[in-house]
Amino acid sequence: MTLVLLVLLADPGAADMARRTLTLDEALRLATDQQPALRAARAQRRALGARTEQVRAAYYPRLDGQAQYQRATANFLLSPSFAASPLAKNLIVNNKLSPADTFNYYTLGLSAQAILYDFGKTGGAVEVARAAEGAFGAEVGTSEDNVLSQVRQAYFATLAAEELVTVAEQATANQERHTEQVRQFVSAGTRPKIDLTSAELNLENQRLALVRARNQRDLGRVQLAQAIGLADEGFTLVAPPDAPLGEEVAPLDPLVEETLRRRPEGARLDAQLVSLNALRRQARSAYYPALLAQANFSGAKVEDIDFGFNWLVGLGFQWSFYAGGVTRAQLDESDAQAEALTEQRSLLKQTLRAELKRERLSIGEAKERITVALRAVATAAERLRLAEGRYQAGAGTILELDDAQIGAVRAAAERVTASYDLQTARARLLRALGRTRP
Secondary structure (H helix, E strand, O other), rough: OOHHHHHHHHHHHHHHHHHHOOOOHHHHHHHHOOOOHHHHHHHHHHHHHHHHHHHHHHHHHHEEEEEEEEEOOOOOOHHHHHHHOHHOOOOOOOOOOHHHHHHEEEEEEEEEEEEEEEOOOOHHHHHHHHHHHHHHHHHHHHHHHHEEEEHHHHHHHHHHHHHHHHHHHHHHHHHHHHHHHHHHHHOOOOOOHHHHHHHHHHHHHHHHHHHHHHHHHHHHHHHHHHHHHOOOOOOOOOOOOOOOHHHHOOHHHHHHHHHHOHHHHHHHHHHHHHHHHHHHHHHHHHHHHHEEEEEEEEEEEEEEOOOOHHHHHHHEEOOOOOOOOHHHHHHHHHHHHHHHHHHHHHHHHHHHHHHHHHHHHHHHHHHHHHHHHHHHHHHHHHHHHHHHHHHHHHHOHHHHHHHHHHHHHHHHHHHHHHHHHHHEEEEEHHHHHHOOOO
């Protein structure tokens, strides 16, 4: 262990070698498995599944049992109404038992009740619970899409930040070389001292840009780790291949219909419509009676007197004849909510169309920017080469050299930004399509 620590301290690059390699696919898998928000949502979905089973229990008979032992006194106590009755006037009551005169008293009983038919009330309740479970399952799907999209975008943003650090390091090294050349020219008396001051100022500015670039890289790592659900940022990222999506150029109308079927938001609206239909059936069942079956067995024993038993079986109706119009109001509410959900589905379709068009436009823009940026990088490199030659030959000025250096840095940074803007736009398009993989 001591040897490993000494190696890491002696060679900072060894610390990077010790970092864990993290591919985009692995980052997505880790986020799916251990992101706390997703794990909480899945637990909530399991809770809703258990609630559905609770409602489903109404389909089955209910059996309850009770047994009790008491040690009690047995004085006969008259109620005011019974004491005023003719029967009580001829009754001789001798309540002279003291608190110590007690008796053993045992009771037991079993009761069963089942709903034989309730015109869809129980079935509607089960469908409502199942639809709620399905709707929340769609919410979990939306959460997964959001998390995986955030992981993708954070992954590409971090890769871009790392490449921008490389650009800043190369620019800093190049500016250091320029500064040293200018220092030699000033020492030889072929250039004024202001050229050296200007070069040194540009070098410090470039070093500040390098500090900011490294900080942005570190912040990107923190955000990526948070999106995945990791506790640390000890990983090395691997740039995935640049793979275009077929949906970038596919016909829009079929793509919108396919996306509407795939996106969890559409599934949630479908589940809510199912729930409304079940609520309507449940509300309508209040117009009709419920047929019940019941049975009971009970017994009791006092001291050494024999057990006494009773039992019953029976059928019954439960019917609400008037409830102030609540059933009609519930049906009207269901109809209005169903109409609202239908309009929400139309709005969702319009939103998806606009979202797909926007992301495809972003992809097209990024592709054009990459083409232009690559030409700009080549042009800026040639301009910098010419400016360096002119300055060394004494024909160019320090301002010309500085402008060429700044232009080369900007072109390289724009090339990196455009490349990862394309990857990010494709990640957003995948999110809009409701897909987790290309």
